Amino acid sequence: MCGIVGGVAERNISHVLIEGLKRLEYRGYDSAGVAVIDHGDILRERRVGKVANLAEAVEQAEISGSLGIAHTRWATHGKPTEANAHPHVSGKVAVVHNGIIENYQDIKQSLIALGYHFSSQTDSEVVAHLIDHQLKTTADLLTAVQQIVPQLKGAYALGIIHTDFPDQLVTVREGSPLVIGVGIGENFISSDQLALLPVTNRFMYLEEGDIALLTRDHITVFVDGQTVQRPIKELDATVSNASKGEYKHYMLKEIYEQPEAIQQTISQALNGNVLREDFLASAVVDFARIQQVQIIACGTSYHAGMIAKYWFEQLIDLPCQVEIASEYRYRSPVIVADTLYVCISQSGETADTLAALRDTQKRAAAKHCNISTLAVCNVATSSMIRETDHHLLTLAGPEIGVASTKAFTTQLAALMLLVLKIGQVKHNISAQVLTEIIVALWHLPKVLTDTLQNDRNILALSTLFVEKNHCLFLGRGTEFPIALEGALKLKEISYIHAEGYAAGELKHGPLALVDNDMPVVILAPQDHMLDKLKSNMEEVQARGGELFVFADEHSGIQKADRQHVVYVPTIDERLAPIVYSIPVQLLSYHVAVLRGTDVDQPRNLAKSVTVE
Ligand code: F6R
Numbered sequence: 001m002c003g004i005v006g007g008v009a010e011r012n013i014s015h016v017l018i019e020g021l022k023r024l025e026y027r028g029y030d031s032a033g034v035a036v037i038d039h040g041d042i043l044r045e046r047r048v049g050k051v052a053n054l055a056e057a058v059e060q061a062e063i064s065g066s067l068g069i070a071h072t073r074w075a076t077h078g079k080p081t082e083a084n085a086h087p088h089v090s091g092k093v094a095v096v097h098n099g100i101i102e103n104y105q106d107i108k109q110s111l112i113a114l115g116y117h118f119s120s121q122t123d124s125e126v127v128a129h130l131i132d133h134q135l136k137t138t139a140d141l142l143t144a145v146q147q148i149v150p151q152l153k154g155a156y157a158l159g160i161i162h163t164d165f166p167d168q169l170v171t172v173r174e175g176s177p178l179v180i181g182v183g184i185g186e187n188f189i190s191s192d193q194l195a196l197l198p199v200t201n202r203f204m205y206l207e208e209g210d211i212a213l214l215t216r217d218h219i220t221v222f223v224d225g226q227t228v229q230r231p232i233k234e235l236d237a238t239v240s241n242a243s244k245g246e247y248k249h250y251m252l253k254e255i256y257e258q259p260e261a262i263q264q265t266i267s268q269a270l271n272g273n274v275l276r277e278d279f280l281a282s283a284v285v286d287f288a289r290i291q292q293v294q295i296i297a298c299g300t301s302y303h304a305g306m307i308a309k310y311w312f313e314q315l316i317d318l319p320c321q322v323e324i325a326s327e328y329r330y331r332s333p334v335i336v337a338d339t340l341y342v343c344i345s346q347s348g349e350t351a352d353t354l355a356a357l358r359d360t361q362k363r364a365a366a367k368h369c370n371i372s373t374l375a376v377c378n379v380a381t382s383s384m385i386r387e388t389d390h391h392l393l394t395l396a397g398p399e400i401g402v403a404s405t406k407a408f409t410t411q412l413a414a415l416m417l418l419v420l421k422i423g424q425v426k427h428n429i430s431a432q433v434l435t436e437i438i439v440a441l442w443h444l445p446k447v448l449t450d451t452l453q454n455d456r457n458i459l460a461l462s463t464l465f466v467e468k469n470h471c472l473f474l475g476r477g478t479e480f481p482i483a484l485e486g487a488l489k490l491k492e493i494s495y496i497h498a499e500g501y502a503a504g505e506l507k508h509g510p511l512a513l514v515d516n517d518m519p520v521v522i523l524a525p526q527d528h529m530l531d532k533l534k535s536n537m538e539e540v541q542a543r544g545g546e547l548f549v550f551a552d553e554h555s556g557i558q559k560a561d562r563q564h565v566v567y568v569p570t571i572d573e574r575l576a577p578i579v580y581s582i583p584v585q586l587l588s589y590h591v592a593v594l595r596g597t598d599v600d601q602p603r604n605l606a607k608s609v610t611v612e
Helices: 016-029 053-060 104-113 125-134 141-151 248-256 258-267 281-289 299-316 351-366 383-387 406-425 433-453 455-460 478-494 502-506 529-540 573-595
Strands: 003-007 031-038 041-047 066-075 088-090 093-101 152-164 167-172 180-181 187-190 202-207 210-214 217-224 226-228 232-234 293-295 320-324 339-345 372-377 390-393 470-475 497-502 521-526 546-552 564-566
Touching: 003 093, 003 152, 003 167, 003 546, 016 031, 016 053, 016 066, 016 187, 031 053, 031 152, 041 053, 041 141, 041 497, 053 455, 088 125, 093 125, 104 351, 125 141, 125 152, 125 202, 125 573, 141 152, 141 167, 141 210, 141 248, 152 180, 167 187, 167 299, 187 210, 210 248, 210 521, 226 406, 248 573, 258 390, 281 390, 281 406, 293 299, 293 351, 299 320, 299 406, 299 478, 299 573, 339 351, 339 406, 351 372, 372 383, 372 406, 383 390, 390 406, 406 433, 406 573, 455 564, 455 573, 470 478, 470 502, 470 529, 478 573, 497 502, 502 529, 521 529, 521 573, 546 573, 564 573
Parallel strands: 293 320, 293 339, 339 372, 372 390, 470 497, 470 521, 521 546, 546 564
Antiparallel strands: 003 066, 003 187, 031 041, 031 066, 088 093, 093 152, 152 167, 167 210, 180 187, 180 202, 202 232, 210 217, 217 226
16 A cells, blocks of 8 residues: 655755665555655655665666655556656645545646646645645645645645755644654654654654644644643563565565464463453443444454454353445444444555444444444554554564464464454453463464464465465364455466355355366364364365365365365364465465465455554
8 A cells, every 4th residue: 555754854865765665565566756855856766666676767767855754556546657657746845645635636627727837636636736826825735734734634644844944854644654753963754663663663643634834943733723731651572563574575584483473462461371351441330231242343453353253152141143334334224322342454555444444433422322332453653542442462573464364363373363353351261261272372382483484384285276276174173264355365466366265165166166176275273173074075075176175184085086185273263264274374384375366465355454
């Protein structure tokens, strides 16, 4: 998704801007650009493709300046071309924009009537022209921005510079993330703090509706024209630990980080074989009251929610619904009192999930309905955490690969902890089951480490997928969402068409697809569904399908002709989906590498989907 970096300093900051853009590459983009102010001129370079192309252009043109803005664009309005890349310039003003200006067509028509010429197909260009026009009757940049912002409908974060104000950077946050990096004698902006870690670890998090004026020495934040104070927070050193290290790709590193990430996530909640007293302590009153759970999420996070539904119902007898946010938000769902709304999001900035949350809160307030909201999220400073009543952090550390891996498994661990906590508060879980699961959770990092030992076997299997065009993933119970997740991982990074199914659904349609050329991946832990799953495997074999089975070492499933088996260590069946995530992640990774795709930044995708 689009990324913003900007800064005002005494030194030349073009290298800071380019380095910042490189750090945003993981979010997904298709073009990039930079503009600095130098001796009263705007110097701008834009390039389609990688930031490296832009870096080369900036070097060749010897672009330098102490005030500047930069952007990576993920096309929404208009193709990825140089003309559509940001910054957009109008007269003496240059603008970068993340998000969508929904009413840009109307604004564009009125600007054309005023004589403005548009050089791009973007919605963003209207902002530059609006500010230029406003400055014909307004004396300073900040006031001009404050005056035009009410005209913009939609979600946006903006970075704005002007040649007549060579020491001012103006920024706006309205529905799209934006953070200020506080330096010494220099200040910066970005849509993601990771971009600014080389220059500072002190951050000011803007709130929706904030407009800020940055100079080298001062940051002033305004809401409705009045100054407000926003605290400065120092970032935990571990958050900055985001390099590939010895690994070829971030995704592989992140797959291997899972035992440690799970250990971190469970340690915040467990003390020996009991839940810590202080774990989610502030939510206990709400947990005692709730009668049902509604989970809202997108993509991989939605798959985590699907698994949690099984757990809420099976383990603590609490009704639970789960829905993708992009549907939920437009469906006029009935708000029911005493419901716990759980938003699951790695980034905490996903536009659809945030909109569903906000809409739910508004409807509940209008009906005087007593609900509670909780975020399961990997970013402590995210909008979702700020806007929910309670939160549960997944301590996965930064996830850079677009395909979610450790963020997913830590979400599962966190959700299991949430189920246990609510079960305990409501006296819906026996002491024995509680202890069994806690013991199994502590054991999990070791089981994950052992499962990772299968990497070479899975690499060998992946060679058999390279020439395939389609693939099926099958599982039952909590392995059904893992089948969906395996199919999502494979398609998003290897571009092989893949479908996940509940194995019981096979004969209701997908079996028609099975022939000699169809690989079928089976998830077969030692659970109460194993015998039924074995029957489904026979249905596939009888139609000539080739089976790739990730099976419990005691499942009795043997290697055979056209039946490849990778054995997975035994785990308490209630935690099996966490363990069986690893083989499907590794399979997708190796297939993608062998097919030569861009594993960490697959085509057309973005890490944090901050537009609808
Ligand atoms: C796939 C993937 C996406 C995200 C989805 C939601 O590997 O990562 O499907 O899960 O875009 O993102 P978050 O969790 O940030 O809300």
